[in-house]
Amino acid sequence: MAQVLEFKLPDLGEGLTEAEIVRWLVKVGDVVAVDQPVVEVETAKAMVEVPCPYGGVVTARFGEEGAELPVGAPLLTVAVGAPATESEGSGNVLVGYGTQAPAARRRRVRAGAAGADGKPQPLRTAAAAPPARGTAPAAAQQPAPPPAPGSAGGPVPVISPLVRKLARDNGVDLRRLAGSGPDGLILRADVESALRAGTAGTPVAGEPVVRAAPTAAPPAGAGVRIPLKGVRGAVADKLSRSRREIPDATCWVDADATELMRARTAMNTAGGPKISLLALLARVCTAALARFPELNSFVDTEAREVVRLDHVHLGFAAQTERGLVVPVVRDAHARDAESLTAEFARLTEAARAGTLTPGELTGGTFTLNNYGVFGVDGSTPIINHPEAAMLGVGRIVPKPWVHEGELAVRQVVQLSLTFDHRVCDGGTAGGFLRYVADCVEQPAVLLRTL
Template sequence: MSAETSVSGVAGSATSARDFILPDLGEGLTEAELISWLVNVGDEVHVDQMVVEVESAKSVVELPCPFAGRIQALHANPGDTVSAGQALLSVAEAGAVSNADSGSASSEASVTDADSHGGGANLIGYGASEPKARSTKKRSFGTKTSQSDFTAPSTTAQAAEPAATPPAVAAPPAPASEPPVHTASQPPAEVSVSPVSSPIVRKLAKDNGLSAKHLPGTGPGGVVTRADVLKAIDSGKASPATQTTPATTSTEPDSMPAGGTADRDTRTPITGLRKVVSERLTKSRQEIPEATIWLDVDATELLNTKRALEARTGEKYSLLSLVARFVVAGLKKFPIINSSIDTEANEIVTHGDINLGLAAQTPRGLMVPVVHGADQMSLRALRDSVSETVGKASTGKFGAQELSGGTFTLNNYGVFGVDGSAPIINLPEVAMLGLGRIKDRPWVVEGELTVRKVMYLSFVFDHRACDGAEPSQFLTFVAGCIENPISLLPEL
């Protein structure tokens, strides 16, 4: 059953089916990528049953259906970008007779708006009351971490966009000099363009000098999809509305001189998490007067202590968890480092809790999950929390709560085989500590040259929050703990 049919059925009868719309995702997020369906057309579902998995710029979540009944239609495919207020699926109420197969010519497709089902309400049980009769007027939807030197993979959605209007009959637009002629067999010229249901697709086309409605659509009913726009961009195909604009055509790939390399280039839209990371990194660089200091540290005793601790307890301890314990002690000793900047109030906010962020490379890209209340944990509890957080990085499926509320970030880029870096501060925090690789290096011990396990520490801080004294003292404190772990005992 096509998406167009099911939407028409809803418009024709308020009791035949109800649409589950993508709710307000919070934190200013207005769109998400559909990862996978957990149900199929024809399945019976109950209230609050998980039916779809979506990925926002913050996290990957499963959404529960607020209705009970039989799945009548799925309005998007895996890989599609959907906007808040857009219908995800239609559910026919138990015992209701579907109008989808009636073929009624009087039914006009209408797009579900956010108000018809209380858009922005809670996921669990929203829209439980009977929906209001919807207008048949056609509407369009509004369009709408952490930092290190990692690179995040990007993916381009190739699936079809959901259909929100009836299939349009393709016909060439009438000449500008004479009005269109309407006959019984010819649709009006205003609907003789390709339907475009997604505001994201329209915006992508507009940003690249194209008119989405003039592109051929490959989606259900001729709907123009993101893939269609990307194909037009790559091929340098301008729409009739933009072909005569010199400024637009001059930047298209087909204007490249013969023998150019444009045909070998690959264009990847900056969307989703990559877009959020890019915006935050840019804002951090523009807004923060940052300074970086670094120190090389003899980590030989740290490795010895790790082995002794594991032998004594029979448990495993990662170097990251041990350094995290030193960092927590340092933040308690120098609380200004555990701060953030409130730019609106022009204030430095020194946090009472230590919520330790761990920069992690995930399949989704760079993320900074947070260990909340790290200052209240024992070494064993902190080790377990760090281990659990690092384990989740292999999938990148962190909840929104796990990615928010950080007060300081620890970045272990040594796992990538590099010695050091000048990391970008994770807004709105004021500092970040980076750990480089551990490597055998010549080192002087008690006047004798020997080989030791040496690592580099890179520390970047916001000069608005503090000057050089506290950051230097914090860094040397952590370095002292690494070089002589027993020195931390008085701090415990």
């Protein structure tokens, strides 16, 4: 006899708590095999295809394309041919993540999420662990009523972990709020209304509970609201955190890049794979970091320690249709110019296609930002938290320049270094930037470190 198994959105790792459904790869009635991808989702890190650990017939889908689901929410149900348990899945939902559910807990799925037939589904809770022997199935149990606002114990019903984080970061005590969502569910609008009303803080005994008013619709002509979610939302959160936590400073210098451009031309006319300018700049960066290791580090704020790293995982800024991403070249210090060129090309193509994995977008120790491709000369970039520095490279353009005592037209570039002032002082940062400029002006300087 067939048994219907529920497949939940798995833990995607890297601290991700929710994902947006981009495209369903199966429909109700389709037969799926074990580990067959069933849905494409976009997280704050990348787009990934989620495979189902069960084989059988799809009986229901939860959520339409464009809907956001928290980790642990039902994705679909599958009728399998023989009795099985959730632990009998393949264990291969995502490479490196698996299918094992976290500790038992209950999650809410938004009311009104459309099912496979397009009809709104009622608010439900999904248990993350099978019911104990002798108890009714989870589908037959009534969801526990949310605790009364202001109560001292019990979980506070919040629609999303991001809403809970918003409240925590701004000092809003959720127990003071009575949410405007179904069954008192606290929505993002409730927290934002509380912030506007100045109701954040610790509740006082006997004080009336604040009920957040629903957000009023914007007047006509007030503009278009674009949600900060997915990659764009993740970038916004990371940049905001960098500004809050890192006391950054920027220094810059103009450099004559004529000899570097000639060296690249000579390399590419000698045969073999073409060498990119970004790869040469990356090679300069790794050489400079070997001389100034203070800038290849991060600050452990809890331990109040600066952690210097013995490897360089080089991030580089890449603009895509979904926003700015920073792919990471692993062990850049151990690569030559040809290897760096090939890896930059591979990661750039994956970024544009939206197929970068979470591992390819995290773990950087230093970032190279070539904003010259946008036709600008200079910038003061925001450090990619928790790194300690970022090298910015402007466009290379012909300019009047004094060369060997005479005025000449040379290929000039502006270089900037934004650094965390906690890890070093201006002398170290200036020394790093001057060494980079010397390598750009006289590529033979690199021979000292090869």
